[in-house]
Amino acid sequence: MYRKFILAADGSQNGLRAADEAIRLAKLCDECVIDVVFVAEYANTRVDIPLPSSEEERELIEREQLNPVIDKINESQVKQTFTVLFGDPAMALTQYANEGDAEMVIVGKRGLNALQEMFLGSVSQQLIKKSEIPVLVVK
Template identity: 40%
Template sequence: MYKQIILACDGSEHALRAAEHATYIAKFNEETNVEVVYVVDNRTAKSDIIQGQTDLETISASRKDKLKEIEVLLKKENIPYTITILHGDPGDTIVQYVNTGDIDLVIAGSRGLNTLQEMVLGSVSHKIAKRVKCPVMIIK
């Protein structure tokens, strides 16, 4: 069924719920690998430095901490996984990454933006759902 699942992750509660669903689906096939993809938003990276976090190791560690709960969940359930950290606009970067790989399913959390917020801010999950070339599961 699904051998390669991308879990789009930003370290939020929504991403943790998405990870729970990815874990559930991955249990059905021993060959399934979950690739946790975290995109460092260039705008956020700049704000880290502005806020005084200039040590690159500190910045990198804080990003990895956002993935810890998901990593613990996957390990606990014995799900094979990898973590990939990319840089760029989260929506565009995930779409490009998925469309250039051999991916069977993308799972992402939804922040639950209202229509106006989504129009003004955009939505990573919305971009993914509209633009990737494989099935997508959006978790509320």
């Protein structure tokens, strides 16, 4: 039985469905924990999107994107942790998964950045290829 899950959260609808699956799996045991992981990639943001001007503004933006996921998990009363990583989402999540103690990564099939997906491949595809632990992709 898996006991620790990484939930890749990005605020997308597929990310919310992934959260539902993570909750469903985590409820199977009392010791299960969901590590909600958000990857901030401000260096790759489109030019026409204003970057946060301060640490407080950055944290506010991240919380706004993640509040629906965090609210779902809080309502479910499943144990959780929260981690913010920086950089390319696929690389950061893969490294975090491979170096940590989680037993499974749960990710939505498609996130918020369709343009990057077209050129680089989706985060879920890259996780499947490079992760050393199982990856559950939720549609």
